[in-house]
Amino acid sequence: MEEVVKIHQLVEKLSLEVVYGNEESLNREITTGDISRPGLELTGYFNYYPHNRLQLFGSKEITFAERMMPEERLMVMRRLCEKDTPAFIISRGLEAPKEMVQAAQEKGLAVLRSPISTSRLLGEISSYLDGRLAVRSSIHGVLVDVYGLGVLIQGDSGIGKSETALELIKRGHRLIADDRVDVYQQDELTVIGEPPKILQHLIEIRGIGIIDVMNLFGASAVRGFMQVQLVVYLEAWEKDKKYDRLGSDDAMIEIANVDVPQIRIPVKTGRNVAIIIEVAAMNFRAKTMGYDATKAFEERLTRLIEENSGNS
Numbered sequence: 001m002e003e004v005v006k007i008h009q010l011v012e013k014l015s016l017e018v019v020y021g022n023e024e025s026l027n028r029e030i031t032t033g034d035i036s037r038p039g040l041e042l043t044g045y046f047n048y049y050p051h052n053r054l055q056l057f058g059s060k061e062i063t064f065a066e067r068m069m070p071e072e073r074l075m076v077m078r079r080l081c082e083k084d085t086p087a088f089i090i091s092r093g094l095e096a097p098k099e100m101v102q103a104a105q106e107k108g109l110a111v112l113r114s115p116i117s118t119s120r121l122l123g124e125i126s127s128y129l130d131g132r133l134a135v136r137s138s139i140h141g142v143l144v145d146v147y148g149l150g151v152l153i154q155g156d157s158g159i160g161k162s163e164t165a166l167e168l169i170k171r172g173h174r175l176i177a178d179d180r181v182d183v184y185q186q187d188e189l190t191v192i193g194e195p196p197k198i199l200q201h202l203i204e205i206r207g208i209g210i211i212d213v214m215n216l217f218g219a220s221a222v223r224g225f226m227q228v229q230l231v232v233y234l235e236a237w238e239k240d241k242k243y244d245r246l247g248s249d250d251a252m253i254e255i256a257n258v259d260v261p262q263i264r265i266p267v268k269t270g271r272n273v274a275i276i277i278e279v280a281a282m283n284f285r286a287k288t289m290g291y292d293a294t295k296a297f298e299e300r301l302t303r304l305i306e307e308n309s310g311n312s
Helices: 006-016 060-065 070-079 098-107 118-133 161-170 212-215 273-288 293-311
Strands: 017-020 054-057 087-090 111-114 137-140 142-145 149-155 174-177 180-187 190-193 202-205 207-211 230-236 250-257 258-267
Touching: 006 118, 017 098, 054 060, 054 070, 054 118, 060 087, 060 293, 070 098, 070 137, 111 190, 118 180, 137 149, 142 161, 142 273, 149 161, 149 273, 161 174, 161 202, 161 273, 174 190, 190 202, 207 212, 230 273
Parallel strands: 054 087, 087 111, 149 230, 230 258
Antiparallel strands: 017 111, 137 180, 142 149, 142 174, 180 190, 202 207, 250 258
């Protein structure tokens, strides 16, 4: 599923000034998160012009355009306006050339402006568009913000994922999505999860039904999106099965082409799964900061064995 971003949505999100734009031009669609800075095109070189991208003009482009003859400037601006060109955007609050506005009016494009620097504006636009235009897929599970860590709770149906998430919410953590999580790859190392619009802020508890978390627990109990950093898989306890007791099993699971660490927690009567997940999140955070309790234990055990061997 791929989102569509229209020019007016970009204007609202980044608080852009509309120098020129009507209903038609502000409803143009943006199909790629890539941004073009048309430096070569201003010299007349259009062989590889990326006409389907937003055209961003910084101080360099505007200064170069100002040195051109008006007739030449108008001709170039017209050539920049293709059928699938979304809009012109000017940074640093610079004045839009008259010929740019004229060409935009003729071709039905919007001319937008921002007071911030070109590099910062480029970053903000790219970040917003990459997130909105990324291809999304849906996975089963519950995504919760636990101590600032995105924890995806998975497991067989009826194992208690939503009930565990509800207890985590009561303990001050935040819900992102229940039952179905829409995920997309932000970059090579980052996967983002968010709720489908129809399930936003909702959680299903068997025996009660659907509850609105934000309505019951307040706005601080929910989040709109979160990086998926740890997957906790809940499985039914089996008496004869051997489980990892030292935490040395570094399992990974692939989500949206990104490898995410996974731990498996056996569930049985008497185990407080919510508290275990809290501790798992804190332990994972400690590992990312350089402290591994398993390695520390193994080092102590090795030293103890060496000491006992030396005394014998």
